[in-house]
Amino acid sequence: MENIIDYLKAERSQEWRAEVRKRMKAKERTSLQRINMPEEDPDVRNKNSVEVNKGLAPEMAIAEAHRCLDCADPTCITGCPVGINIPKFIKQIEVEDFAGAAVTLKETNALPAVCGRVCPQEKQCELNCFYTQKLDKPPIAIGYLERFAADWERNSGKMSVPKTEKHNKIKVGVVGSGPAGLAAAGDLAKYGYDVTVFEALHEVGGVLKYGIPEFRLPNELVDVEIETMRKMGIKFRTDFIVGKTATFDDLKKEGFQAFFVGSGAGLPRFMNIPGENLNGIFSSNEYLTRINLMHAASDEYDTPVISGKNVAVIGGGNTAMDSVRTAKRLGADKAMIIYRRSEAEMPARIEEIKHAKEEGIIFMNLHNPLEYYSDENGRVKQVKLQKMELGEPDASGRRRPIPIEGSEFIIDVDTVVVSVGVSPNPLIPKALKNLKVTDWGTIVVDPDTMQSSVPEIFAGGDIVRGGATVILAMGDGRKAAAGMHKYIQEKIQAN
Amino acid sequence: MFKARIFFYFWQLKILIKNYFRQKKMSKILEKEFFSKNVVKLVLEAPEIARTRKPGHFVIVRIDEKGERIPLTISAADEKKGTITLVIQRVGVTSAKLCNMNVGDVIMDVVGPLGTATHIEKVGTVLCAGGGVGVAPMLPIVEGLKKAGNRVITILAARSKDLIILEDQMREFSDEVIVMTDDGSYGKKGLVTAGMEEVINREKVDLCFVIGPAIMMKFGALTTKKYNIPTMASLNTIMVDGTGMCGACRVHIGGKTRFVCVDGPEFDAHQVDFDEMMTRLGAYKEQEYEAYQKYLQTVEA
Ligand SMILES: Cc1cc2nc3c(=O)[nH]c(=O)nc-3n(C[C@H](O)[C@H](O)[C@H](O)COP(=O)(O)OP(=O)(O)OC[C@H]3O[C@@H](n4cnc5c(N)ncnc54)[C@H](O)[C@@H]3O)c2cc1C
Ligand SMILES: Cc1cc2nc3c(=O)[nH]c(=O)nc-3n(C[C@H](O)[C@H](O)[C@H](O)COP(=O)(O)OP(=O)(O)OC[C@H]3O[C@@H](n4cnc5c(N)ncnc54)[C@H](O)[C@@H]3O)c2cc1C
Ligand code: SF4
Ligand code: SF4
Ligand code: FES
Numbered sequence: 001m002e003n004i005i006d007y008l009k010a011e012r013s014q015e016w017r018a019e020v021r022k023r024m025k026a027k028e029r030t031s032l033q034r035i036n037m038p039e040e041d042p043d044v045r046n047k048n049s050v051e052v053n054k055g056l057a058p059e060m061a062i063a064e065a066h067r068c069l070d071c072a073d074p075t076c077i078t079g080c081p082v083g084i085n086i087p088k089f090i091k092q093i094e095v096e097d098f099a100g101a102a103v104t105l106k107e108t109n110a111l112p113a114v115c116g117r118v119c120p121q122e123k124q125c126e127l128n129c130f131y132t133q134k135l136d137k138p139p140i141a142i143g144y145l146e147r148f149a150a151d152w153e154r155n156s157g158k159m160s161v162p163k164t165e166k167h168n169k170i171k172v173g174v175v176g177s178g179p180a181g182l183a184a185a186g187d188l189a190k191y192g193y194d195v196t197v198f199e200a201l202h203e204v205g206g207v208l209k210y211g212i213p214e215f216r217l218p219n220e221l222v223d224v225e226i227e228t229m230r231k232m233g234i235k236f237r238t239d240f241i242v243g244k245t246a247t248f249d250d251l252k253k254e255g256f257q258a259f260f261v262g263s264g265a266g267l268p269r270f271m272n273i274p275g276e277n278l279n280g281i282f283s284s285n286e287y288l289t290r291i292n293l294m295h296a297a298s299d300e301y302d303t304p305v306i307s308g309k310n311v312a313v314i315g316g317g318n319t320a321m322d323s324v325r326t327a328k329r330l331g332a333d334k335a336m337i338i339y340r341r342s343e344a345e346m347p348a349r350i351e352e353i354k355h356a357k358e359e360g361i362i363f364m365n366l367h368n369p370l371e372y373y374s375d376e377n378g379r380v381k382q383v384k385l386q387k388m389e390l391g392e393p394d395a396s397g398r399r400r401p402i403p404i405e406g407s408e409f410i411i412d413v414d415t416v417v418v419s420v421g422v423s424p425n426p427l428i429p430k431a432l433k434n435l436k437v438t439d440w441g442t443i444v445v446d447p448d449t450m451q452s453s454v455p456e457i458f459a460g461g462d463i464v465r466g467g468a469t470v471i472l473a474m475g476d477g478r479k480a481a482a483g484m485h486k487y488i489q490e491k492i493q494a495n
Numbered sequence: 496m497f498k499a500r501i502f503f504y505f506w507q508l509k510i511l512i513k514n515y516f517r518q519k520k521m522s523k524i525l526e527k528e529f530f531s532k533n534v535v536k537l538v539l540e541a542p543e544i545a546r547t548r549k550p551g552h553f554v555i556v557r558i559d560e561k562g563e564r565i566p567l568t569i570s571a572a573d574e575k576k577g578t579i580t581l582v583i584q585r586v587g588v589t590s591a592k593l594c595n596m597n598v599g600d601v602i603m604d605v606v607g608p609l610g611t612a613t614h615i616e617k618v619g620t621v622l623c624a625g626g627g628v629g630v631a632p633m634l635p636i637v638e639g640l641k642k643a644g645n646r647v648i649t650i651l652a653a654r655s656k657d658l659i660i661l662e663d664q665m666r667e668f669s670d671e672v673i674v675m676t677d678d679g680s681y682g683k684k685g686l687v688t689a690g691m692e693e694v695i696n697r698e699k700v701d702l703c704f705v706i707g708p709a710i711m712m713k714f715g716a717l718t719t720k721k722y723n724i725p726t727m728a729s730l731n732t733i734m735v736d737g738t739g740m741c742g743a744c745r746v747h748i749g750g751k752t753r754f755v756c757v758d759g760p761e762f763d764a765h766q767v768d769f770d771e772m773m774t775r776l777g778a779y780k781e782q783e784y785e786a787y788q789k790y791l792q793t794v795e796a
Binding site for chain 2: 201239240244266267268270272276277278280285286290295302303304378
């Protein structure tokens with residue numbers, strides 16, 4: 001920790017930074033207004049899959065960068081799980097060194113274009129910004145600026161391929177190609193390893209591809225990052241389920257020395273209420289996978305999806321928001337969120353809730369489904385809801401929802417998306433009998449090295465956390481890569 | 496100089512293409528045989544799957560970039576040659592496309608082996624009732640049961656003679672094969688359940704497998720329930736990923752929702768809610784019908 005603080009201090013005291021700080025008085029900086037993100041018109045965008053946020057123009061980014069005070073104690077950094085040097089990259093934007101800003105971001109974050117779009121900034125970096133903490137003003141738009149620098153680099157056509165150490169010919173495997181796996185693979189390649197990423201699905205990217213929709217995170221952007229990783233020499237094997245297509249032992253025989261498991265939290269939960277297996281009721285994973293991965297909404301693709309006029313989405317997280325906004329785009333007249341607590345407790349990103357409202361999504365907060373009813377063909381036609389009120393906070397710190405007796409009523413629905421959470425993917429724990437897992441099914445790891453109870457297996461992301469965020473998953477992947485590097489080097493020295 | 500550059504690009508392109516194929520691991524069709532007009536056997540290149548698969552496992556295939564993912568049982572495999580065998584019945588767009596593919600064509604994605612392998616042990620006499628294309632997934636089970644030392648009686652049932660498949664292969668691993676057709680055009684006339692009752696009344700049956708259309712499994716299960724014979728069914732629900740991620744394949748088993756792709760595909764037939772399963776199989780009926788009509792037009796055109 002000490003040396004990180006020293007490093008940040010040294011960086012901050014560089015001449016150019018000191019000079020930029022002096023360009024404008026702090027008073028003046030704090031009197032500037034936070035920039036607004038240009039957005040597609042809600043009435044247009046809720047009928048197509050165009051990205052909602054259009055991105056900042058250079059002059060807007062520069063203006064926003066001026067607000068940042070380049071604090072002596074940059075508390076914003078403590079809010080970022082990967083510790084991006086936030087004031088440095090922002091000041092680089094201020095002096096129009098956009099390429100430099102991108103380099104700064106990539107020092108610690110392999111996917112800045114993704115994080116700038118999907119991080120819950122209001123709970124992380126921006127929450128800890130001096131403006132939020134001390135000035136009670138809107139924080140610096142760190143996420144927007146991060147996205148700006150990353151997009152600028154990509155559009156410049158001069159994407160830098162990270163330098164890798166000399167190839168050491170040691171084979172390591174990465175299981176799962178979500179953000180955790182990609183981050184681990186990136187760092188392992190930088191250390192010089194021969195990295196192969198195994199992915200069960202036919203596309204690389206995990207939730208970034210099959211979950212988060214195009215209007216929030218264009219696939220093309222993920223593909224560009226993956227292309228860069230291929231250029232670093234990382235191999236990708238799709239349609240390959242570790243533990244099924246080949247076991248860990250098979251792979252070890254092929255020469256793999258260590259593995260990073262980032263297999264995600266892929267198992268959807270249901271509520272186990274009557275009628276939940278009727279046609280027209282999906283898990284959000286199925287609904288979003290059909291549309292995002294299988295392109296079911298496009299006539300040219302063979303996969304079908306049913307998405308009706310009255311769509312109810314159960315839940316209040318990002319997955320629920322993505323599902324309900326997708327339903328609206330597929331032509332729903334009424335696309336509803338049914339959430340058992342109030343808006344204040346919603347786990348979704350604030351921006352997504354705001355966008356959903358603008359797009360005409362109906363919010364039925366403090367409601368919970370009890371039972372589904374079908375038409376004569378077995379398709380859902382109605383749902384019985386119960387009203388809820390909030391009681392004392394529970395273990396999660398959120399106020400517990402309590403049913404109001406006698407408040408039940410029935411509404412018409414023809415499609416329901418159940419988005420009440422996921423459990424850890426059981427494939428890997430099932431395939432490795434001596435792997436230590438919690439009662440929840442998450443893999444137990446050493447928090448510093450991410451090493452599991454099986455020495456050559458490291459893990460991170462949702463399979464360890466049980467459901468978290470993109471940036472936390474990536475942070476884990478990087479930490480695990482460092483842990484693996486240490487483990488392998490020590491093993492080599494011991495021999 | 497110019498030539499060198501062209502050469503360089505060419506070389507890069509070659510590497511790109513090579514990498515693409517290597518990383519995608521496309522599966523080539525090595526053999527094709529028609530069992531009947533609407534049932535085709537395909538032998539595919541899939542060395543890893545051939546090595547690790549066991550009876551009861553299945554794969555998910557996606558023909559091309561725009562294709563859907565459909566589950567198909569691995570009906571046989573040859574580890575040395577690195578091949579797996581699929582038997583496909585033409586029922587809709589994807590199965591029809593597969594039936595129309597030829598030796599040398601490649602299937603973009605084949606992933607597996609999926610599902611929980613069949614629990615095979617020596618129990619005594621096992622009655623295996625396969626209906627329609629359910630005969631294909633039954634083959635490796637019959638083979639496994641026989642090799643484990645059981646007496647295996649196999650019933651092959653179909654609407655009519657031309658729909659009876661894999662008879663010779665089944666005979667190889669069965670102590671007795673009974674053929675039943677609805678119209679009596681081959682073997683005995685009658686439904687599969689009639690054949691099952693005949694065997695059960697004749698001798699002691701320790702275990703039963705029923706695999707076929709949902710309606711056939713439902714009545715097969717009701718039949719053995721009467722005689723309290725433990726019975727397994729292999730469910731063919733609609734699937735997407737096949738890894739437990741989506742829940743499309745879910746069905747109530749003994750009052751609890753289970754995922755067929757990871758918890759199955761075989762379950763205690765007496766616990767399966769077959770009515771729910773049948774309803775769920777019909778979820779996309781209209782879209783499937785429309786898509787099939789459209790496909791037929793393009794094929795004929
Ligand atoms: C719809 C949706 C919206 C979200 N929105 C946000 C957001 O806005 N901001 C945010 O920060 N987070 C968001 N999240 C959460 C975030 O996406 C996850 O926390 C993150 O993706 C976890 O990354 P991961 O790498 O651990 O796992 P995943 O991204 O789940 O990737 C795991 C991968 O491993 C593969 N796999 C599993 N088992 C095997 C095996 N045995 N062999 C080979 N491959 C295997 C899977 O197919 C999958 O591709 C969202 C999640 C969803 C579902
Ligand atoms: C574990 C498992 C193993 C299977 N093994 C085989 C096999 O070895 N050989 C084989 O031919 N088929 C097998 N099936 C069934 C096969 O997956 C379907 O026939 C296929 O998905 C139909 O796709 P389609 O596009 O051709 O037809 P669709 O257009 O999707 O469907 C056409 C008709 O088939 C019905 N149908 C759709 N999906 C299924 C299904 N999963 N099972 C039964 N009927 C369905 C529909 O209700 C519709 O009436 C298996 C299914 C599962 C779940
Ligand atoms: S990675 Fe996420 S938390 Fe870190 S600075 Fe960027 S937006 Fe903020
Ligand atoms: S805390 Fe806010 S103002 Fe201070 S350096 Fe960080 S982003 Fe800039
Ligand atoms: S097919 Fe998706 S969970 Fe079974």
